[in-house]
Amino acid sequence: MSINREEILADFQACTGIEDVGEAFMHLEDANWDLSDAVYRVLPQGSQELPSMPLLDDSVQVIEESSLPPGFHATQPPSSPPNLAQLLQPVPLASISREFLPRRTRILNFSIVLNDMTTPILVPESQTVGMIKTLICSELGIPVCKQELSGWKLDRQPRDTTVLESLNLPKENTLYLSVNTDERDAATEESVARMTQTYRLSIFDITHNQTHTVNFPGTKTLLEVKRDVSDLTGIPVRNQSWTGWPSLITDDMVLGASGINLVHDLTVKELVKEINRPPEVVPVPGGSNSEPVSDDGSTADEYEDASDVVMEDVFRELTPSRPQPLMPEGIEDEAMAAIHFADGFEQRYGPCHPTFFPGSLDDAMKEACHQPARDRKLLAVYLHHDGSVSSNVFCTQVLCSESIASFLSANFIIWGWDLTATSNRLRLLNTIARHFDSLASRTLRNFEVDKLPLLLIVTRSRATNEVLAMIPGSLNVDEMMTQLLHAVEMFSEQQRVEIAEEDERSARETVKREQDEAYQLSLEADRAKEELKRQGEAVKQRQEEEQRVKEEQEKRLIEFTQQQKEMRRLDVLKRLPAEPSADESPGNITCIRFRLPEGKTATRRFRADEPLQVLLDYLLVEGYPHNDYKVLSSWPRKDLTAVDSTETLRQLKLVPQETLIIEER
Secondary structure, three states, rough: OOOHHHHHHHHHHHHHHHHHHHHHHHHHHHOOHHHHHHHHHHHHOOOOOOOOOOOOHHHHEEEOOOOOOOOOOOOOOOOOOOOHHHHHOOOOHHHHHHHOOOOOOOOEEEEEEEOEEEEEEEOOOOEHHHHHHHHHHHOOOOOOHHEEEOOOOOOOOOOOOHHHHHOOOOOOOEEEEOOOEEEEHHHHHHHHHHHHOOOEEEEOOOOOOOEEEEEOOOOOHHHHHHHHHHHHOOOHHHEEEEEEEOOOOOOEEEEHHOOOEEEEEEEEEHHHHHOOOOOOOOOOOOOOOOOOOOOOOHHHHHHHOOOHHHHHHHOOOOOOOOOOOOOOOOOOHHHHHHHHHHHHHHHHHHOOOOOOOOOHHHHHHHHOOOOHHHHOOOEEEEEEEOOOOOHHHHHHHHHHHHHHHHHHHHHHHEEEEOOOOHHEEEEEEEEHHOOOOHHHHHHHHHHOHHHOOOEEEEEEEEEEEEEEEEEEOOOOHHHHHHHHHHHHHHHHHHHHHHHHHHHHHHHHHHHHHHHHHHEEEEEEHHHHHHHHHHHHHHHHHHHHHHHHHHHHHHHHHHHHHHHHHHHHHHHHHOOOOOOOOOOOHHEEEEEEEOOOOOOOOEEEEEEEOOEEEHHHHHHHOOOOOOEEEEEEEEEOOOOOHOOOOOOOOOOOOOOOOEEEEEEEO
């Protein structure tokens, strides 16, 4: 079968971050084009660090400065799917076969600008925006919660959970970083700074002749340091004898307030063994019966007397006092138990820790898994047991490291539970059996305390809850980050598939909904047309009826008006004086000629001393009432209907004759 060298070259560059094609080609030639062997050759042996991104936490604990732990070999994974027990073993990067390596994943270059300083960051586009902030935290020491990134060439600010690939970013990007800080006085800032710093303690164990280099946060108390050292050396706290601490320090004082340097040397030895060590016999000048003298100058009898007193006190309090449990025993409310766990965890291990979900496991699963695929997150269930030797070391050095805590908080919903009390352990097992398959429940039921603590990575696939990985508490920071990155990568691939399915299903539902809406709109339009037509016909009928009624009313009104006019005309006709004869004296008679509107003329004689009203009554009888017609004199021109109708025709100078014009108003 031919080897697709271009594909292997692309996979090698994506995995190692080597952009120089010639250099990548050289490494693959040396490994005879074996991708796993080439990656293993490039990466330092035993390191889980991804070359394409900076180390996420420079305060990695070195418990023993010796060789790698047993079982850490670059072997090929089995062809069959791993069971839950195999998931508990750390997976070296060199042992990941090609099917688990990213396929042609682009490496995006981000230039982070803070003030006048530019920091380059390399991130695979399969990671999230939160990973950029995590890397900035590792490079610049700025907590994720205080970072604000701007300069995205997008319509809106992306969330921390947004996958970079979905933003369609170019290979080269420039982002501007601003830091949210409160104004405080110098003393407070210095105190807070010391509390947030990491102290590297180089502890020489005189009893076992070993040196341990351990990192502790500034919020760690001296008593908690002694307890962790007890887990490392096997020396009980009551039997520890220290040198190197400041003189006024007490067990309840935190390292940030102790005044020690960030790098500090200490020695510890076991008091019991020092007491039981036989004293050296030192000859004393001045006699043969000299008594044995110890290193500090005391005699054997004095040493034995002191031993009796000290031994009695030591063995009376040989067993160190246990810390308060993270969760009260037998608590009924699961949500309150989770809140107690979060509070107890912070009191014991300090404020730098993953953000635990303050609710029941049901609520945590709804928040993480029972969401649309685009908003879904991984659920990390942390199981703690105070009886496990690894618990304190894992919590202090791994889980509470700033890189791990930030990465978990950005990509996971974290829910914690304390298995120390039997009742709490049984309650959790019942909850696990209710939510997961029988294999997960049976595995946890038979899990030994020494293998705790444990981190369950839970996701939801095909409407079922699935345990994606079981991460033991025996890993260091690099191994833990590798496991988490692998889990996030697997989840991202699964999430892409489910997002595509949901989008397709949503598109089908949208088309169906739009068709239904179009059909309903068509029905409503038809109903509206019918209703409009019916209303139009009703309006037309109503208008016709109104018009008919109006015409009838107008007809009646006209008839009534005509009747009124006729009655008035008859009344006026009765009182109208008769026309004087032509034989009467010319000085008493005037002849009035009327020009009517129709172009006709009429002539009538009136007595000169008759009032104007007689003339108007005549016109009314003839069909020209003064309300509808004007009576105009020719010279001077004036409307006689507007003057006093009691004046006589003589007074109005209408004698002996006059022509009047009848004009319609």
